[in-house]
Amino acid sequence: MPITIDGDGTITGLSVGGLPDGVVDADMLAANAVTTAKISNGQITTAKISDGQITTAKISDDQITTAKISDSQVTNAKLASSGGLAKAWVNCVHDGTVTDSFNVSSVTDNGSGDLTVNFTSSLANANYCMTGGAIYSNGGPHDAFGMPTVLEGDGSGNPNTKTTSACRVKTMHAQRSSNSLNVIQQVNTQLQIYMVFHGD
């Protein structure tokens, strides 16, 4: 087909590939000429995307899979709002000595069977619940079972000791022999106390 230059400023007769490389530069392309359909997947490499172009809105929910999240990205701060996870826990003995813990800065020994668990990071409110148990043994197995209980304000002027930053608990045990509660036995050094705190 002959190439014809018309008098109205148009050229006809050019075939695909008929122009030499370098003739069609970015200025010759209209802004709306490059549509998504014109870009093949293989042309979009990571290097072609600047960091600022990937906004949260550009990532659909189903693109964030568990495999895409590394362990170190899941920090305690990111879990703080999850009501299904324990906000603090502690494994200690009667005198406050801690075997292991999480989000507990210290344990205060106030007296026999009287402990205060102090949180490192405060909970959102004081409506949390504590569950726990204790082991007491005076030498033989199954001598007694122990239990911690939250010590709240008693309405007689004593302060509420269950706050966002700390929780005071009383621990006691029931002995098998008499089946009676006996807080005095709390002095035994073999007691192990476990407490877990769930809340906001």
Place this chain on the structure above:
Amino acid sequence: MSKIIYQNSEGGVSIVVPTGEVPVEDLPAKLGLTDYEIVDDDVVPSDRTFRDAWVKSGKTIAEDLAKSKVIGHDMRRAKRAEEFAPHDDVISKQIPGADAEAAEASRATIRTKYATMQTSIDAASSTAEIKTALNGGAG
């Protein structure tokens, strides 16, 4: 590791045991403490027999003798009740075949033993003497 001791509002002494998550020197402010001492572990007595009688004395912990005697009497009553229990059962339940008179005689012996213990505790001039009395010796 160090601990923090302070006189609590109930007249006793509280001992803060750090976990290591927060430096011990930062804990007083975090706990709202103003009058406290940071002490070595060995300042805290290992014998907790009279734990509720502990009082803060400067940078040490002492045992209040009067409070220790109250605890000693509680322990005496608990031990006495334990010894009374089997004889109380015989008498109160009138268990057939059991000798109620022998049970009452045993109760009388126990009463005498613990009356002596009571006197010894009252007369004790140290917590060591209270413990001796609780173990059946003279205070």
